[in-house]
Structure formats: structure tokens, C-alpha cells
Amino acid sequence: MAELYETTGSEKEFLEKYDLTKYERPSVTADILVFTVVPKNKELKLLLIQRGNHPYLNKWALPGGFAASDESLLDTARRELMEETGVEGVYLEQLYTFSEKGRDPRGWVITTAYIAMVPFDKLNIKSGDDAKNAALVDVIRKNDSWYFENDDIGLLLQESDIAFDHYRIIDMAIERLRGKLDYTDIAFQFLPNMKNFTMPQLKAIYDTISGHEYERSYFVKTMKNRYDKRLKELGKQVHGVGKPVMHYSYKR
Known part of the structure; x- marks a missing residue:
């Protein structure tokens, strides 16, 4: 049964009388x-x-x-x-x-x-x-x-x-x-730099977390379709002696 002070008077008066030890606290x-x-x-x-x-x-x-x-x-x-x-x-x-x-x-x-x-x-x-x-x-x-x-x-x-x-x-x-992985952008959070990265970098994160290897061309197509409005191509850059690689930025 409620105490009288719990149903009458002001809230300020109620709080002044309230016993915080009434219930156990974790x-x-x-x-x-x-x-x-x-x-x-x-x-x-x-x-x-x-x-x-x-x-x-x-x-x-x-x-x-x-x-x-x-x-x-x-x-x-x-x-x-x-x-x-x-x-x-x-x-x-x-x-x-x-x-x-x-x-x-x-x-x-x-x-x-x-x-x-x-x-x-x-x-x-x-x-x-x-x-x-x-x-x-x-x-x-x-x-x-x-x-x-x-x-x-x-x-x-x-x-x-x-x-x-x-x-x-x-x-x-x-x-x-x-x-x-398949319905949010959490993988992007692991990128060293969301403003400048490559698809191989992003794919490696997906492969690692999921535990299986994504097919490269399918992965790139999926990312571009899924994040069309957020991905921006920055142009290709040369890394070592390999072919130029496209870099991207991602906007959350």
C-alpha cells in the first residue's frame, strides 16, 4: 500500500521523503x-x-x-x-x-x-x-x-x-x-582510413570476420551496389610494382 506522501503533496516533497534504500540496488x-x-x-x-x-x-x-x-x-x-x-x-x-x-x-x-x-x-x-x-x-x-x-x-x-x-x-x-556484416557497415569501422582505402583492404576485413573468402569481382559489385550513395572513387594509385589500384572514400 502506498504511503500518504507518495500520493499527496508536491513531487519535491515526495523526493525529500523517498527512501532510496527501500529496494535492493545492484x-x-x-x-x-x-x-x-x-x-x-x-x-x-x-x-x-x-x-x-x-x-x-x-x-x-x-x-x-x-x-x-x-x-x-x-x-x-x-x-x-x-x-x-x-x-x-x-x-x-x-x-x-x-x-x-x-x-x-x-x-x-x-x-x-x-x-x-x-x-x-x-x-x-x-x-x-x-x-x-x-x-x-x-x-x-x-x-x-x-x-x-x-x-x-x-x-x-x-x-x-x-x-x-x-x-x-x-x-x-x-x-x-x-x-x-551483410546488412550494416560495421566492416568499414576497421579500416585504417575510411577516407582513403582500397577494395582489397575492405574485402580482407569481410573475409576475416566472416571466416570465408568472398569472390573478388562479386564482392566489389556488391559493395558498389549496396553503398552506391556513400562510396566515392578517388582514382587509381600505384603501389610498388603492381598495377594501379582504385582508391575509395566512404561517408557514413
Whole structure:
């Protein structure tokens, strides 16, 4: 039953009497999936951090952190991205909010995950205050499972290898990236320069994320038809001893 002050008087009087502790409140975090593509080697990479404290001490996880009371979750994600990678001003897309009971052993913690699509040459990896290490790992599909590897790390996308429920978040993010290739322009976000690029550069990004090789002439035709109003030819340029290659600019 509502208290009398909830239905009478002014809103100001109501807020002065309102008890914020009446309901339980969760802690709120933002986790960031920093993806990048190395077009030359056709490598999809993900940034992971090695936790420097409990819980999950020494386990690998996604970078992220708790939201401050004076910032939005998007602001939190941007701040954490800057602290972990030195990158700002890149495209961030909200993935999902994860709120399952028991997902964090410290208590009731809900997180909103964001995907950051960062050109490889913009990354400046550094571990945050509560991280022991930070590393880019190759995202590799083997035997119907996802693996994360570099010269020092070998992880399987499963609960025992990844802290918290981040294995679920990563799995959802990879599927989101792959699923949106054919109806959004997310691949362009990985280009070093959207104002000057080649179709082979763009195709390498599509090939890498999708996991299969697009036929060259079909790919070029598809891109031109799909983004006719946004693509602009800049003219052909010579690279080394090869034939001149057409360069393009893309306007979002």
C-alpha cells in the first residue's frame, strides 16, 4: 500500500521523503569487447586483460569497470576503453545487458557489454590499474569451437578458461559481428582510413570476420551496389610494382 506522501503533496516533497534504500540496488559495470582486424594477415583479434586481483585472480577477462554515479554506461565504456587502449572517438555498439543471478561472486552485479571496432594501427595496449596484463589474441575457429591464441596464450572459449561469464559475452559478440556484416557497415569501422582505402583492404576485413573468402569481382559489385550513395572513387594509385589500384572514400 502506498504511503500518504507518495500520493499527496508536491513531487519535491515526495523526493525529500523517498527512501532510496527501500529496494535492493545492484552494482553496475560496463565491459568492452575491443575487436580489431589485421587485414594483411586476415587476423581477427580481441583484447583480453589478465586480472590482477580476486575474484578470478590471474584469469583472462574482458576489460571493463564499475560505472561512476555521474556518468552513463556509454561514458563508462568510453573511459575504460581509453584507459586500456589509449583509443577514443571510435565506434561503440551496445551488445546486451547481462544480469543473471550469480554471474559475479562478489554479489549482485549487472553489466552492459559494448563492442568497440578499432583499426589496428590506432591501438596502444596498456593494462589498467586492476589488471596484471593486457594482450591481443587471435580469434580462431577450430572444430566448432572458438580459441584465443598468441605467442604466450592459448584459451578455449569456455567457462573454465575465461573469468566471470565473459565467455558468453564474447560468443554473443562474435556472432553479432558476423551477423551484421551483410546488412550494416560495421566492416568499414576497421579500416585504417575510411577516407582513403582500397577494395582489397575492405574485402580482407569481410573475409576475416566472416571466416570465408568472398569472390573478388562479386564482392566489389556488391559493395558498389549496396553503398552506391556513400562510396566515392578517388582514382587509381600505384603501389610498388603492381598495377594501379582504385582508391575509395566512404561517408557514413
